[in-house]
Structure formats: structure tokens, C-alpha cells
Amino acid sequence: MKPFIFQTCLGLGFLAAIASSICFFLGIPGTALALMLCFICLALGFQGFPILKGFSYTLFIFAASTYALNYPENLVSFQGYLLKKLVTPLLVITMFGMGIHMNLTRFVEIVKAPKPILAGIFCHYFIMPGIGFGLAMTTDLPPEIAAGIILVGCSPSGVASNVMAYISGGNLALSVTVTAISTLLAPLVTPLLMKLLANQLVPINFWDMFWHILEIVIFPVLAGLVYNKYAYGKQKWLDDLLPILSMASIIFIVALTVSAGHDTLLSIGWLLILIVIVHNLSGYFFGYKISKWMGINEQDSRTIAFEVGLQNAGLATGIAAKMGFMATMGLVPGIFGSMQNITASVLANWWGRKK
Helix, strand or coil: CCHHHHHHHHHHHHHHHHHHHHHHHHCCCCHHHHHHHHHHHHHHHHCCCHHHHCCHHHHHHHHHHHHHHHCHHHHCEECCEEHHHHHHHHHHHHHHHHHCCCCHHHHHHHHHCHHHHHHHHHHHHHHHHHHHHHHHHHCCCCHHHHHHHHHHHCCCECCHHHHHHHHCCCCHHHHHHHHHHHHHHHHHHHHHHHHHHHCCCCCCCHHHHHHHHHHHHHHHHHHHHHHHHHCCCCCHHHHHHHHHHHHHHHHHHHHHHHHHCHHHHHHHHHHHHHHHHHHHHHHHHHHHHHHHHCCCCHHHHHHHHHHHHCECHHHHHHHHHHHCCCCCCCHHHHHHHHHHHHHHHHHHHHHHCCC
């Protein structure tokens, strides 16, 4: 796309924002559609500006969430097929896409420099579950929503942390390694932490959750690793398509989650957003500070901050859906995923200018 097209998209986005505001204040139908158009046009326009490009994905999520919040009935079923059944296959696509960008040779970094890797994994599975438990127990939220906060904290780090580590001038090899290890540990660690921290809120079956995570994460990631070793680079069109499919899958999962939790979100939305932001920012803060306290260098400390604060929200949504709590427990990771992309983009770009 040429610069003119990007600028045109930005202009249309601002015009749509104005139109949405006018419709809202005058009570004219069309507020939601204009707001969706605003997010989509801005997302496309941001692609032409390196400093803004990182926000495009978030804006697409906002567009999907706006649609789901205003037209939830359209995301219930299609020709009799319940759309929530798509959550698991969409997550399988996402995890497969994650797996093809992993390389087992990177794990030799553990032998060469184990301290930052072990610190990253320890902080991830200690800080976020602990903060999530504290927030769940000290806020007057419905039990299933509170359990969703803990579930987000107990999930492994997501691939967004790798992108943000790169933008911020962090250690990309460390980021990929910590993400990979935390993901491979998830079938054991996530059910165990949920059993310990959230069983009083909702019934947690360790082995059910263990098999859910194997199905959603481990098998697709292992398939991706095999693809990476034997087929990556041979079909360039497929290599280019998979990241797009992964992002589109997460966007659609967020839309399905917001649609399912429509009523809950309208009743406690702002409180939930505030709690999610506190959880997310606390992960960055403590991940960075504890790393520095352990004597880890600036580059690796930035990387660990993202590995701690950024969660695999899609996986958490999939677990909640498998447990039958998509509209409640699954709503939290949907909101968390949207908010973490904003905060991480801001922090990564700020750190990136201070390389």
C-alpha cells in the first residue's frame, strides 16, 4: 500500500469517529457501525507508520468487540451450527502457527545462560497467578469472573511477548525460549495452580484441564515444530498465511467471547477493565523490578517484563470454553487480551526509543 492509501485510511477513520460521536449524541442509529469503521480504517492506516503499526492488531480486536457487543445475536449460530464450537479449532490453528516459529535448537540457550530463562519462567508462574488471586479475592466479583482473573494469571506467556521484546530492544532469543518453555509446562502448571487457587470459586478438575491444554496447545505446537523442521520455507505462501490466520483466529475468538458474555460485560465492564489493567501492568512492573534485583541486565529485564505481563489469553478463553464457562470465566481473558496489546505496544515503543 502506498503512503496515500494509508493517509486516506487514517482520514476515513477520523471521519468515522466524528460520525460515530454525532450519532451517539443525537441518538441516531449507526453509532456502532461508524465506530467499527473507525477502528478498521485506523488499523489499516496505522500500517503505514512504524510507530503506530503495533496498535493495528488491537484496533481490529476493538472493531470485532464493538460488533459483538452491539450485535451479539449474530455470533451465536450460523445455519444451526453453534459458533462457540469454533473456539477450539481456531486455537489449534493459532498454536500451530506459534509452533512453526519455534526451533528446538534455541533451547541450548538454557545451558549457555540459564539464569534469565529460569528467572523469566519463575516470575511468570509466580507473579501473575499471585496477583490474579489477590485481585480475585479482594474484589466483589461473581465467582466465575473471579476465577477467570486467576485463570489468566495461570496461563503461559503468549507470542505477543516475542514481538514486544523485539520492538523494545529486548532479547528476542530469551523471549522465544521463555514463551516456549512456559507453554510446554502449561499442561501441568496451569491445572495445578488453578486447583490450588481457584477451586473454591469454581470446581477444577485437574486431569480434565490437563487434557484440554494438551489438545489445545501441546499437540498443535508439536505439529508446528515438525513443520518448522521439515517443511518451513518450502511453501512460502503458507508460511506467510499462517500468521494472518492466527491473528484472525484470535480476533474472532474475542468476538465470540464478548458476544457470549454480553450481559455480564455491560453490568461490570468498567470494573473488569480496571482490574485487568492493574493485573497486566503489575506483571510488567514486578517482572522488570525483580529481574533487576536479581542482577539481570537491562535488555533481559525488559524481555522478562513482557514475558510476565503478557499472557496467552486465547488459551485461557479456550480452557474456559471447554469447562462450559465461556460467557463468564472466558470473558476475562478476552478483555485482558485486548488491554495487554495496548499497554504492551506503548511500553515497547517507549523502551524502543531508549535502546
